[in-house]
Amino acid sequence: MAGQTPWTDTRLRAAWARGDWGAVLREYRRAAGLSQRQLEPLVGMPQPHISAIESGRRRVLTPEVKARITEGLAVPSDLTTAQPTGWAPPPELRERVAHAYATGRADARTAAYLRDVLAQHRRAEDEGSGAPLWHVVRSQLDAVTRLLPDTAGPAADELLLLAAEHAHWLSWVAWSQNHRGEALAWLDTAHGWAIDGGHTDMASWVMRVRSHFFLTSGDPVRALRTAEAARQSIDLSPGARSAATHQTAQAAAAVGERDRARRLADEALDLALQVPDESDRPGWLYFLDETRARLQHAATAYACRDWATAAGELRAALPALEGYPRDHAYYAQRLADAERRA
Incomplete structure (x- = not known):
């Protein structure tokens, strides 16, 4: 499972989560680079039937056809289990983690595959809403925690990190x-x-x-308190400390501590520039390259009402965000506002 597979593709997995069989066939072909003719032997149906399903002229209704597609396309097990319901974390996840240090060895290939898939979901969420992938990631988290009772020592620690990464992603979407x-x-x-x-x-x-959640919901005091706790954690890598320091700067600006916010913003930028390569940062900080670090510095200038500084820094860094429409729109709006106020 650790090798390349069409099922790491986020659009394909989202189609599966929706139960849209036409999109499943279409997105599988796109991800695998197959024609409808080439799909015939996999799903056991002729090209005209595949075309009709993809176009919506024919529906997939019988269990037999659904099973044929599922087996033929080698849908991974984390997607074929029953979809979780509800938005809150269920007790069975914690129960599995409570037994994480039994003897045994987990399927490392499955864990590696799920880590690769989560990385794809992070990048997909950058470009739009993660809501269509909610059930997919919840199912993946189930798959991760099911590995834990058969795992011990460092392998269990790595699975706990993978579970935490999934839970964090779910919190963001929720x-x-x-x-x-x-x-x-x-x-x-x-x-x-x-x-x-x-x-x-x-x-x-x-x-x-x-802290970010508190700040965006109008509670800057709690945001600052929480960001300070994040920043004071021991043994942080430069990238993680940069992220926590930037958030502390934002919260400090929100409570009126602007001089402190400016100092923290400079520190956060310096830390980020120490780890310019993605491989030197934790996986969830893949985005914190020099461009993002300078945009974050500009965001603190904006929060401190240093309009001219914010406008200049935003103007310089914004062109590099052309491939991220949501973030580009956000910072472009900030740039226009800063230019108007400067």
Whole structure:
């Protein structure tokens, strides 16, 4: 499973989560680089039937045809289990983690595959809503936690980190869908798993996200308190400390501590520039390249009402975001506002 497979593709997995069989066939062909004719032997149906399903002229209704497609396209097991319901973390996940240090060895290939898929989901969420992938990632988290009772030592620690990364992603999407209490519950779960596995970078990052949630919901005092806790975590990598320090700068600006915010913003930028290569940062900080670091510095200038500084820094960095329409639109709006106020 660790090799290249069409099922790492986010659009394909989202189509499966929707139960859209026409899109499943279409997106599988796109991801695998196959024609409808080439798909025939996999799903056991002629090209005209495949075309009719993809176009919506024919529906997939019988269990036999669904099973044929599922087996022929080698749908991974994390997607074929029953889809989880609800937005909050269920007790069975914690029960599995409670037995994480039994003797045995996990399927490392499955864990590696799920880590690769989660990385794809992070990048997909950058370009739009993660909501269509909610059930997919929840199923993946089930698959990760099912590995834990058969795992011990360092392998279990790595699985706990992978579980925490999934829980963090779920919190982000839950918050974006206005499931605020459930989002905080997922963050609590992610933080506990990160601590249990000895992953200080992830534990700090989760607190940083919690601070962001508080700041965007109008509670800057709590945001600052939480960001400071994230920043004070011991043994942080430069990238993780940069993220926590930037969030502290944002919260400090929001409570009126502008001089402190400016100093923290400079520190966050310096830390980010120490790790320019993605491989030198934790996986969830893949985005924190020099461009993003300078945009974050500009964001603090904006929060401090240093309009001319913010406008100049945003103007210089914004062209590099052309491939990220949502973020480009956000910073472009900030640039226009800063230029108007300068």
